[in-house]
Amino acid sequence: MQLIKRRLVGKEGSERTRELRAILAGLPNYKNGPYADIRKWVNSQIVETRARGRVLNRDSIAVRREGAAQIALVGPPNAGKSSLLQALSSIQIKTGDYAFTTTRPVPALTRVEGVLVQLVEIPGLIGGAHEDRGGGRALLGVLRGADAIVYCHPAGSPLDELETVRSEVAAAGIELPSILAATKADEAPPPAHPELEVVPVSVLDDASLDAFRRAVWRLTGLARVFLRDGGEPVALRPPVTVEDVAHSIHHSLGERCTGARVWGSSARFPGQRVGRSHELADSDSVEIMDR
Ligand SMILES: Nc1nc2c(ncn2[C@@H]2O[C@H](COP(=O)(O)OP(=O)(O)OP(=O)(O)O)[C@@H](O)[C@H]2O)c(=O)[nH]1
Numbered sequence: 099m100q101l102i103k104r105r106l107v108g109k110e111g112s113e114r115t116r117e118l119r120a121i122l123a124g125l126p127n128y129k130n131g132p133y134a135d136i137r138k139w140v141n142s143q144i145v146e147t148r149a150r151g152r153v154l155n156r157d158s159i160a161v162r163r164e165g166a167a168q169i170a171l172v173g174p175p176n177a178g179k180s181s182l183l184q185a186l187s188s189i190q191i192k193t194g195d196y197a198f199t200t201t202r203p204v205p206a207l208t209r210v211e212g213v214l215v216q217l218v219e220i221p222g223l224i225g226g227a228h229e230d231r232g233g234g235r236a237l238l239g240v241l242r243g244a245d246a247i248v249y250c251h252p253a254g255s256p257l258d259e260l261e262t263v264r265s266e267v268a269a270a271g272i273e274l275p276s277i278l279a280a281t282k283a284d285e286a287p288p289p290a291h292p293e294l295e296v297v298p299v300s301v302l303d304d305a306s307l308d309a310f311r312r313a314v315w316r317l318t319g320l321a322r323v324f325l326r327d328g329g330e331p332v333a334l335r336p337p338v339t340v341e342d343v344a345h346s347i348h349h350s351l352g353e354r355c356t357g358a359r360v361w362g363s364s365a366r367f368p369g370q371r372v373g374r375s376h377e378l379a380d381s382d383s384v385e386i387m388d389r
């Protein structure tokens with residue numbers, strides 16, 4: 099047993115599995131006694147090493163959610179996804195005039211309409227991805243967890259490459275609200291798309307980036323509620339009640355809250371007092387009242 103353990107020192111992953119298999123092959127095949135116990139131990143180590151490998155692989159590609167919503171940037175290689183991510187956030191990411199510059203999902207926080215939203219570049223989706231071509235299954239797994247998709251495709255290039263990506267997403271059974279960003283819009287006029295709302299965007303044009311942010315905000319489907327005493331607006335999925343807003347600030351406030359004063363389109367007049375189940379509208383401001 100000591101000999102076996104010494105052979106395994108410093109070996110991880112597939113190297114460890116290979117060594118374990120070799121050990122197993124060299125062991126006498128007794129059904130009982132100490133050799134049978136050793137066989138059992140070696141077998142359990144093979145299973146454990148495999149499981150650990152899977153966890154490591156999954157962690158290395160998973161994206162920790164941050165912000166009010168997670169929006170995936172999806173599109174053919176070289177479409178300008180990383181450039182867009184860079185233009186909209188403070189991250190430094192490699193961009194390049196060639197395919198597969200990005201090899202793993204890259205998250206970045208950006209502020210849209212005053213709310214932090216997470217954008218995630220999903221790189222390298224190619225034909226056959228749903229059958230794991232190009233490691234597509236793990237990438238599609240990340241995409242599955244997102245709230246919505248921004249398909250990225252250069253304005254002026256034929257749409258077939260994009261349709262390949264979209265059919266992979268469909269084949270994986272992923273159905274999310276989507277828009278189409280016509281990237282590099284400084285180079286060519288944007289295409290029309292039969293199904294998707296098209297938002298032309300160029301990283302060289304700030305106005306187009308602002309319009310893109312607004313489109314991303316609509317895509318989240320969230321409603322913003324401002325607090326009269328300042329601070330970040332609260333972003334929640336409609337329908338949003340006074341109680342929901344109080345709860346999102348702190349769960350104990352959710353319990354103590356008796357109602358609110360409301361300014362905005364859900365109020366009949368500015369500062370109207372409403373109960374805790376009152377339904378708020380996007381861009382309303384509230385002053386929560388509690389016991
Ligand atoms: N003219 C122009 N070029 C752009 C724009 N956005 C990106 N590019 C160029 O397009 C090329 C690809 O950009 P990336 O941002 O690396 O594209 P990507 O989709 O992340 O590519 P991969 O990660 O390789 O799949 C780079 O040479 C960029 O400089 C844009 O708005 N206008």
Ligand SMILES: [Mg+2]
Pocket residue numbers: 179180181192193199200219221
């Ligand atoms: Mg990239």
